[in-house]
Amino acid sequence: xxxxxxxxxxxxxxxxxxxxxxxxxxxxxxxxxxxxxxxxxxxxxxxxxxxxxxxxxxxxxxxxxxxxxxxxxxxxxxxxxxxxxxxxxxxxxxxxxxxxxxxxxxxxxxxxxxxxxxxxxxxxxxxxxxxxxxxxxxxxxxxxxxxxxxxxxxxxxxxxxxxxxxxxxxxxxxxxxxxxxxxxxxxxxxxxxxxxxxxxxxxxxxxxxxxxxxxxxxxxxxxxxxxxxxxxxxxxxxxxxxxxxxxxxxxxxxxxxxxxx
Numbered sequence: 503x504x505x506x507x508x509x510x511x512x513x514x515x516x517x518x519x520x521x522x523x524x525x526x527x528x529x530x531x532x533x534x535x536x537x538x539x540x541x542x543x544x545x546x547x548x549x550x551x552x553x554x555x556x557x558x559x560x561x562x563x564x565x566x567x568x569x570x571x572x573x574x575x576x577x578x579x580x581x582x583x584x585x586x587x588x589x590x591x592x593x594x595x596x597x598x599x600x601x602x603x604x605x606x607x608x609x610x611x612x613x614x615x616x617x618x619x620x621x622x623x624x625x626x627x628x629x630x631x632x633x634x635x636x637x638x639x640x641x642x643x644x645x646x647x648x649x650x651x652x653x654x655x656x657x658x659x660x661x662x663x664x665x666x667x668x669x670x671x672x673x674x675x676x677x678x679x680x681x682x683x684x685x686x687x688x689x690x691x692x693x694x695x696x697x698x699x700x701x702x703x704x705x706x707x708x709x710x711x712x713x714x715x716x717x718x719x720x721x722x723x724x725x726x727x728x729x730x731x732x733x734x735x736x737x738x739x740x741x742x743x744x745x746x747x748x749x750x751x752x753x754x755x756x757x758x759x760x761x762x763x
Contacts, residue, residue: 521590523576523611523654524622525565527583528643529553544681545571553583568679568701574670574710575622575653577677579701585623585632585648588641591615596636599618602674605631609642610657618657620667622674625650651675655710676700690759 504512534554542549546569553563566579595612602608607623625631625648632644655670678698685694698706 522613522617523586525578526586527553527565527585529563543680544651545683565716568677570678570681572711572713573678574712575677576656578651578652580648580650582647584646585644585652587621589613591695602671607631620655620657620677622653624675634707673708676709678706678709690756
């Protein structure tokens with residue numbers, strides 16, 4: 503029988519039907535909106551939600567989500583859509599704050615399950631920044647068509663104690679779009695590296711990523727990067743900021759050369 507307190511964990515439970523935060527748009531309609539996947543790689547892919555490809559074609563009027571293994575934010579790139587942010591839970595707290603920098607918006611969203619989420623809105627140059635209004639049963643609804651980036655990140659009570667909100671503010675607006683891993687083995691030492699690139703294939707300096715314990719051990723071995731509040735994370739993952747030194751650096755671990763008898 504599995505033991506919930508075992509170390510390492512023996513099982514994980516992930517119930518279906520829980521949608522803490524949902525990205526949507528007023529232009530989406532059943533029977534017209536479609537999904538597509540583009541730019542697939544071993545650890546990343548773009549998920550596209552199209553409002554109506556028959557009317558607008560495959561390029562515009564869509565939300566694109568760059569999904570990258572370990573990403574610290576869920577990022578939606580809106581293209582000429584009116585944003586709607588909703589939840590399968592009730593919103594019990596909605597509070598606006600000054601954005602991390604000029605033109606950006608920041609919101610704290612408290613849900614009836616006791617969880618808190620941070621929402622960031624970044625319009626591109628030349629796009630209007632929507633004013634959001636809460637409509638019961640619908641969620642936060644934008645006032646106009648929007649082109650830009652909307653991001654969410656969890657900000658629960660444990661993270662608040664560790665200062666993760668301030669760290670999240672600093673990293674907001676940044677996100678990787680692809681990651682490539684390469685590796686090699688020499689004797690009992692295996693070396694590997696992750697190379698994260700942004701939306702335009704630029705270096706992704708300062709992004710937030712989740713790392714597993716063995717990644718953190720390798721990073722601490724070479725004394726690079728900044729580990730953030732790993733002791734506060736119940737999932738035994740650490741949140742770390744990518745620095746220019748980490749991108750493209752080789753990380754090493756020692757492996758056994760024989761199988762146990």
